[in-house]
Amino acid sequence: MAVRRNVNRGAMARLPQPCYNLRGFGSRWLDEMDAAFRDYAGYAATVLTLAGGTDYCLAILRDRENRPSRATWFIWAAANLLLTASYFAAGASQSGWMAAALSVECVVIAGLTIPFGVGGWNRRDLVCMAGAAASGAVWLLSGNAGIALCAFLAVDFFGAFATLDKSWREPESEPVRPWVLTVLACVANMATVDWATDSVFVLLFPAYMLVVNGTELALLFRRPAAA
Template sequence: MSSKELLGIISMALILVSAIPYIHSVLKRETTPTKSSWIIWAIIGFCFLVTYRDSGAKETMWAAVAGFINPCIIAIISLKYGLVEWTKLDTMCLIGAGISLIIWKAFSMPVVALMAAIITDGFGALPTIRNVWKEPHSEKPLAWFLFSIASGINLLAIDKWEFAIALYPLYMTIASWTIVWPLVKYHWLRKRKTASW
């Protein structure tokens, strides 16, 4: 096993582990997930999985596997514990996910489909980004912090720096830090112990 493969597996493991504190926090009602984001992320996770694989990803593919599993689990939990918001933006994100799957399947254009999935995922993240910037007390930072670190590790797992291979890990790293930053800042400024994260 190469060091790049090992980094990819570590990234996947850390992403899977990141769901544990998040789910625990949701079940204790300390975190309120945005239902629409998690449902969209579960669907987009599948889009990422198939389009990223077909784009030539190898070592970094493991993060996409975990990136599909976690949102599916959290989307199911959010049906009971999540914020009930469904907007036109959410509907557009579902349409975008469908379009990326059509591009992937019908036209055999995995890189274009991957870009469509990333754009759609970015729109799907907007409700959560808005929520954590407006109400950073609504979520704990540990899960997002672990996910952000895992995304950064996945960048290190890239064997060949090609656009199609680097796009997904770069996007995930930037998007996750956009979510984690206001959460960490909020808890840090209130001098909350990291054990409460």
């Protein structure tokens, strides 16, 4: 739904009448165009996110060389479900739909990692699980959507680290095309931010996603480090 900015009617009333009409029309038109652009960017981000997740699932089933990290996707599934709730509570609108799409994607892929993934309950995984539990406590006890959002971004990175580390060592273990689609989704999601009115908490999620997924994609285009 389009969102219109408030117009300073007191200042506008002091202008000559012909100029007031022209400026008022232009302001409303630009506001509606800007809101419509953010709407379409949000739809594009959601479609690209779901396309990337679907392609990732198919790549796992199609090629046994693609071995997703169990720790990453189970942590992401849990974190993103709670992150989506906190993100909407922080005031997100169009950009929040990408968070919802990511939640669905992560739950499905987490299920696929059970028969097709790699990794176990090593020390790194246990640390990440502890971080997720601690963030859940923060969510329940703080009652502050902004604090909860920051906590879950930290947990999300703990999950991402397992895949980033695996991609650094074995870039061939991850399919490239789904990550390309995901990065494009992140770029589109950045375009949904209303820089004039959105809070810093609304900006955090799309900015974080672009950095993390861009780093993952870059790792897939490098060779493993020499032993």
